[in-house]
Amino acid sequence: MTVRLPADLRRSQLIEAGLTVAAEAGIAAVTVRAVAEHAEVSLGVVHYCFENKEALVTAMGEALVQELGAAVGTALHAAAADGRRDCVGPRALREILHRGVAALWSVIESTADRQLLTYEITAYSVRSAGAGPGIGTLQYRVMDTETERFLEAAAEASRMRWTEPMTSLTRSALATIDGVVLRWLVDQDTLAVIAEFDDLAARIAAKAVPS
Template sequence: MARMPSAQRRRQLTEAAITVMARDGVARATTRSIAAEAGVSLSVFHYCFDSKQELVESVITTITDHSVTVVREALRARATLEETVRAGFQAYWDHVRAHPDEHMLTYELTQYALRRPGFAHLARRQYEVYAATYADLIDQLRHTMDFRLRVPVAVLARYLAAVTDGLTLNYLVLGDDATWTGILDTVTAHIAGLVDADTSA
């Protein structure tokens, strides 16, 4: 087996854990099955992760990064702020449709963490990551498009995290692709309404 830097090996094991958890469920994902998915020995797994809590946190962060990467790439400045925001939401929803099992896993991770003694802080960490991610994306937009918000960034970030969380679960349960263009347009218009038009670039 080729030697690999520990950070790269952790990423490999985290991606393997996402695959196994999405397929078998969080509770049934064992260190042995994850190591097998990654093609490494158990000793390599335990060298990279001291505990299942550490692995779960890495999984939460990595899944979030998957979505954020496609959204960040879509958030290049367009003619208007509304068009830019709409592109970001569209990129996110395209990712949800392409990777439903991965997004379903985020809800299972929340329930798993809340119900398992010693893991509850990971559920809180999960939603803190969502809010921090939105705050970062808002700051990215403010830097490139120069506008002023009518609400604090922290408030808008948590609000967007809650809205996205609810809409994602709604889509995973109900599907119905035909309605989502209108839903995304509505959300986009609402977010654009939280910007002072006379100060936006």
């Protein structure tokens, strides 16, 4: 017998079941039946919460973006706030940026399965008219926001200013990170990631001058 839960809790349960199924076998394995079986509920319960697979995958993507975005935001905020308060200038900015990429990598490495799912769900949403491109848009909006906050805080803490528009800096940084992470998911070369992230921090730092 299916235990009755409030609608929001039931949706959360089904979203987590969908993410588990996807983590084990990919987005293609996410079906209403598979999610119902994993959550130990009837097909009707899933259909009551989600009209179809596209609606479920969209909700899964939104939950995943919010989860990872919050983790990244917390890590970057801590990196920007840490360090000596009397240390300013280019060297201070480089140190903050290196702490930032180290914190970001820590989140990525500890959530490898979730990272892979973000790529899968984004690709699925772009291909599926029912799911729509909104998941990918949301993903980058969240990451853009967290990255911009970090870069602004880093410049303020080090008394530096950026010489390029924030949107350009953020887009370039995230494009590099996307490529590095996708490559790591394939080859698991952690040392290469660390070197590439360090290089990214140095390249970003070079785009600032004392304020």
